[in-house]
Amino acid sequence: MNVVDFHCDVLCKLLMDEQLTFRAGKLESLDVTYERLKAAGTVLQTFAIYIPQLLNGRLEPILESVDRFHQLILTCEDMKWVKTVQDLDFCLNNGKIGALLSLEGVDGLQGQMSMLRIMQQLGIRAAGLTWNHANWAADGAMEPRGGGLTAKGRTFVEECNQLEILIDVSHLSERAFWDVAELSARPFLASHSNARAICDHPRNLTNAQIKEIIAKQGLVGITFVPWFVSQAEVVGVDDLLRHIEHICELGGENHIMLGSDFDGIDRYIKGLTHPGELVSLQDALLKRYSSTQTEHFMSGNALRFLKNSLPNA
Numbered sequence: 001m002n003v004v005d006f007h008c009d010v011l012c013k014l015l016m017d018e019q020l021t022f023r024a025g026k027l028e029s030l031d032v033t034y035e036r037l038k039a040a041g042t043v044l045q046t047f048a049i050y051i052p053q054l055l056n057g058r059l060e061p062i063l064e065s066v067d068r069f070h071q072l073i074l075t076c077e078d079m080k081w082v083k084t085v086q087d088l089d090f091c092l093n094n095g096k097i098g099a100l101l102s103l104e105g106v107d108g109l110q111g112q113m114s115m116l117r118i119m120q121q122l123g124i125r126a127a128g129l130t131w132n133h134a135n136w137a138a139d140g141a142m143e144p145r146g147g148g149l150t151a152k153g154r155t156f157v158e159e160c161n162q163l164e165i166l167i168d169v170s171h172l173s174e175r176a177f178w179d180v181a182e183l184s185a186r187p188f189l190a191s192h193s194n195a196r197a198i199c200d201h202p203r204n205l206t207n208a209q210i211k212e213i214i215a216k217q218g219l220v221g222i223t224f225v226p227w228f229v230s231q232a233e234v235v236g237v238d239d240l241l242r243h244i245e246h247i248c249e250l251g252g253e254n255h256i257m258l259g260s261d262f263d264g265i266d267r268y269i270k271g272l273t274h275p276g277e278l279v280s281l282q283d284a285l286l287k288r289y290s291s292t293q294t295e296h297f298m299s300g301n302a303l304r305f306l307k308n309s310l311p312n313a
């Protein structure tokens, strides 16, 4: 079965440690490797550019991350850079693994829309305005004051709409989420967030937020971060299925995708520690859902969405 994963942080590890390669190595310090994506049947992996707090706020580490993407990821023979609908079709028709670039937190663009336009030229196709904290664009989900978008943040959303860059609301404060919902003319996505009704965490989405994403024809990427899945000591694949079931109950069957957060986490769901183990999620889904529904969750919903929202060549 085809797999789409809309969020991983392997680029951050590749940025911070020059010894690492994207190929499976002896150290196995990466969750996402080329070999594991092949084993998983991945047709599209989104690579987030996330800059650790220590380096955050400057453009240079963002550009270095783009360089790592070209030097280490796109040099693997079956990886193919996806910037357009046509690139995605090529991957699907030729057994390639599509690689999509996203930006997680726009701090380093320093409020300059020219830098956002350059990001679009560099192939960025999705952008989350913040990580967990506040920046020039918006407040993040863990920012106690809970503000929304700034004036520049509003301009940013409008510019993203123009540039056909998808807005990722996963890390936004609730108020900023609703500002985006009101302002964005295009569907938006939460690349790696679960349902708050199942696991009460500020990084998860309320029922109202999930319904809004569905109404706007967007997507929710179910994430494997254990503490966003369950407050239990040991978290299993069945706990993840409760989030999928809940979003289905809200009418979201066609709006669910995966956003693993592999390489962004140091604890895992039991039996779901890297892309090579995604088959265990697929098997669990097939016990409860039809093969068509399972295929939609694993890849189909995300692919349909991207065919409607990526730029045309």
Ligand SMILES: [Zn+2]
Binding pocket: 104, 171, 192, 264
């Ligand atoms: Zn994140």
